[in-house]
Amino acid sequence: MPEYQDVIIAGFGGQGVMIIGNLLAQAGLEQGFEVSFIPVYGAEMRGGTANCTVVLDTRPIGSPIVREPLSTIVLNEPSLTKFQPCLDKKGVQIVNASLIDKSLVSREVNSVYIPANDIAHRLGNVRLASMVALGAWLQATDALPLKAVQEALNRVVSAHYAKLIPVNSSALEAGWNFA
Amino acid sequence: MSETDRVLIKGNEAVAFGAVDAGCRCYFGYPITPQNEVPELLSSLIPENGGAFVQAESEVGAINMLLGAGACGVAAMTSSSSCGISLMQEGISYMAGSHIPGVIINMSRGGPGLGDIGPSQGDYFQAVKGGGHGDHRNLVLAPSLAQECYDFMFRAFALAFAWQNPVMILGDAIVAQIKEPVRRVPPAGAHKPKDMSDLARDWRIEGFGGRGQNAVPRLLKSVYLAEGALAERNRLLLQKYTDMRREALFDSEYTDDAELVVVAFGSIARIARSAVRRLRDEGRKVGLFRPVSLYPFPEEALRLCATGRRFLVIEQNTGQMVEDVRLALNGVSSVLWHGVMPGLFIGAGELIDPILQAVKEKS
Numbered sequence: 001m002p003e004y005q006d007v008i009i010a011g012f013g014g015q016g017v018m019i020i021g022n023l024l025a026q027a028g029l030e031q032g033f034e035v036s037f038i039p040v041y042g043a044e045m046r047g048g049t050a051n052c053t054v055v056l057d058t059r060p061i062g063s064p065i066v067r068e069p070l071s072t073i074v075l076n077e078p079s080l081t082k083f084q085p086c087l088d089k090k091g092v093q094i095v096n097a098s099l100i101d102k103s104l105v106s107r108e109v110n111s112v113y114i115p116a117n118d119i120a121h122r123l124g125n126v127r128l129a130s131m132v133a134l135g136a137w138l139q140a141t142d143a144l145p146l147k148a149v150q151e152a153l154n155r156v157v158s159a160h161y162a163k164l165i166p167v168n169s170s171a172l173e174a175g176w177n178f179a
Numbered sequence: 180m181s182e183t184d185r186v187l188i189k190g191n192e193a194v195a196f197g198a199v200d201a202g203c204r205c206y207f208g209y210p211i212t213p214q215n216e217v218p219e220l221l222s223s224l225i226p227e228n229g230g231a232f233v234q235a236e237s238e239v240g241a242i243n244m245l246l247g248a249g250a251c252g253v254a255a256m257t258s259s260s261s262c263g264i265s266l267m268q269e270g271i272s273y274m275a276g277s278h279i280p281g282v283i284i285n286m287s288r289g290g291p292g293l294g295d296i297g298p299s300q301g302d303y304f305q306a307v308k309g310g311g312h313g314d315h316r317n318l319v320l321a322p323s324l325a326q327e328c329y330d331f332m333f334r335a336f337a338l339a340f341a342w343q344n345p346v347m348i349l350g351d352a353i354v355a356q357i358k359e360p361v362r363r364v365p366p367a368g369a370h371k372p373k374d375m376s377d378l379a380r381d382w383r384i385e386g387f388g389g390r391g392q393n394a395v396p397r398l399l400k401s402v403y404l405a406e407g408a409l410a411e412r413n414r415l416l417l418q419k420y421t422d423m424r425r426e427a428l429f430d431s432e433y434t435d436d437a438e439l440v441v442v443a444f445g446s447i448a449r450i451a452r453s454a455v456r457r458l459r460d461e462g463r464k465v466g467l468f469r470p471v472s473l474y475p476f477p478e479e480a481l482r483l484c485a486t487g488r489r490f491l492v493i494e495q496n497t498g499q500m501v502e503d504v505r506l507a508l509n510g511v512s513s514v515l516w517h518g519v520m521p522g523l524f525i526g527a528g529e530l531i532d533p534i535l536q537a538v539k540e541k542s
Contacts, residue, residue, distance in 0.1 A: 029360050063449060
């Protein structure tokens with residue numbers, strides 16, 4: 001596992017950007033990392049764009065804001081357009097192939113092109129797409145063990161939605177296996 | 180260290196937990212982004228702890244409720260953001276003039292005017308120079324981590340009651356909205372909530388409060404019309420503000436052998452810290468000085484590390500704290516300035532060039 005990792009997660013409001021950011025930060029905390037999660041909303045409306053930044057570090061975190069991320073998870077086209085040019089040269093991006101045309105993905109950039117919505121649909125709920133993408137990110141970055149993130153679902157998902165934990169866990173695994 | 184005692188919460192939520200753990204009994208406020216998690220969480224925490232939570236009709240209402248609670252010796256607070264804090268200035272001045280304690284949270288937004296909800300340090304002058312009319316000062320603390328949002332609430336209430344004065348926590352959208360691991364444990368040396376009511380025993384408004392029918396009635400006021408009375412009042416306030424200097428707090432890193440010291444506060448200080456560490460790794464002799472209390476300004480500590488060093492003030496406004504740094508150093512060292520415009524989210528990378536530029540610049 002790397003001593004330092006950061007990621008910008010971006011998509012439409014409602015795609016699950018904030019929930020996977022929270023999940024990742026919580027799992028990092030439980031693995032003993034210093035973590036920070038910072039949300040950036042556009043206009044606060046459903047369908048607006050949203051992104052968040054998560055930093056995992058073995059040392060106390062200075063800047064929680066990252067402008068040249070080591071990794072990104074981009075769930076829609078505007079997010080790819082915005083963040084692909086900023087990605088660190090050694091970085092990796094997880095690209096949602098279900099919503100992003102392959103011609104937009106730069107050949108210079110290390111990318112995992114994953115049909116997250118389609119995989120989520122096969123699992124029974126398209127809203128699991130962000131979990132699928134996070135699973136792929138975990139495989140690609142080796143930042144945290146898959147099990148640790150699955151386990152952290154129990155702290156991040158509210159009691160009201162607890163019955164959805166197993167299917168979210170499967171979605172993480174499906175993304176992990178794809179990448 | 181067990182991970183179960185670290186909880187992942189926003190700076191705003193840490194403020195709310197810190198407030199109740201430090202003994203806050205009343206909250207008055209009016210909603211505004213980016214501080215809404217403070218009242219959201221306190222609306223359940225305060226009643227659960229036997230206190231009163233009031234969503235006021237406006238910020239003007241809220242600050243006057245805070246004045247009333249403080250006058251009765253009750254540990255109380257309000258929270259808002261920039262334009263809402265402007266609306267409170269009359270009340271804050273009355274509190275200062277009347278020796279009334281209270282804690283005011285400003286999770287500021289970009290300005291002037293309605294601005295935006297992004298990061299900004301544009302309220303520095305308003306916070307540290309009083310902000311309201313007349314000669315008054317607020318004690319001001321500037322957190323840069325979610326953990327400090329929790330810890331500083333203890334200090335804020337202790338200072339408010341020790342000095343019978345408004346205390347302001349000046350944060351921004353970054354420290355308000357960031358989620359970080361926070362330990363919900365009172366910081367070492369924190370006061371007990373009971374200490375505050377003990378401190379208020381001699382002055383709080385409580386009727387005769389069991390002091391007997393012949394007790395002298397108490398009055399807390401800021402109006403002094405008799406000849407010489409206002410001058411006397413201001414002399415007293417001046418003495419208080421002079422004595423407050425001993426509450427100055429700061430934090431520093433790599434200043435011992437630094438040729439250039441970056442001075443920054445709040446969220447920008449942590450971003451600057453990343454830039455300074457990166458440059459240290461490259462062998463550059465740069466350091467960081469972070470005022471933790473903005474009023475009183477840690478001028479003595481800054482002067483002590485001044486000899487032979489140059490300074491670069493980095494702040495997210497058009498040039499405010501740089502004036503206090505120049506006043507503190509009084510020509511002893513040269514002071515450069517780099518402004519980040521309010522509303523921007525910057526990373527450490529954007530501070531590397533300005534710092535290198537300042538390293539090269541001859542004084």
